[in-house]
Amino acid sequence: MTPAIAQEGTGTSGGNMDVTTQIESFGACQAVTDMLSRVGDKWSMQVVMKLGEEPRRFNELRRAVDGISQRMLTRTLRNLERDGLVSRTVTPTVPPRVDYALTDLGRSLWMPVAELSRWVLENRVVIEAARAQYDLTIE
Amino acid sequence: MTPAIAQEGTGTSGGNMDVTTQIESFGACQAVTDMLSRVGDKWSMQVVMKLGEEPRRFNELRRAVDGISQRMLTRTLRNLERDGLVSRTVTPTVPPRVDYALTDLGRSLWMPVAELSRWVLENRVVIEAARAQYDLTIE
């Protein structure tokens, strides 16, 4: 497995290029899509949001994220941890205690996601209306 | 319970509440997740990006988005159209001509997505490193 994405002197903080140009620069479009997929799955964002409020233990998190199965919570946390967005701290007591929290990277993701959240909140009604309209004209 | 995130007010539009509060206000968390799922699938963002450059016809789009199958391009466009993000204009000539373009709503989505794109571009190296590190320590 080669994670190796050609990471040349990536525009540290971009700076003067507009985003479109940046994206087309070196196949980063794919990276963006990948990240959206990662964070766009069924549970990741809800977990990140809950951890954004405060660090939580496994079962706390399970209760906080409504409807998530144990398996999916574990898998979601593992993915987020692997990406460096969430930290996992084990206290080897009996019974064991495991604390999850956002890392600095995870918190930094929070901001652009918050912008996206704002967009959704501002446009959800329009979107719902568009869907209803579309569904009408189709049938 | 306080959001660990400094929200820096931003309020690009209408929002006087901070995003965390908004999100928790009325189960919008789910709406955000839904939208991320919609836009986070394998092709939606790439299509939106290409249409953000300029309106395109079906097969133009197909060539522009590398690797997409005809079926998935159709489905992706239908979803985006249903959400009101993309417009579809049919010119009933022979052969038929169908033009796709971003709507105003679609273009407005482009901005927060650009922020997310910027974040990905700025942090992809860190993420790749985190993954490599994680993959090492587990095996």
Add this chain to the structure above:
DNA sequence: CTGGATCCTATTGGATACTG
């Protein structure tokens, strides 16, 4: 309490053939 392992179903996406 925190998960790993297993089994099963649903959804996603690709390949191909066909049509107005």
Add this chain to the structure above:
DNA sequence: CAGTATCCAATAGGATCCAG
């Protein structure tokens, strides 16, 4: 050209049982 229809493979996700 711009799709639709069908079949198939891969993946995501849920339920359940087991273990340290």
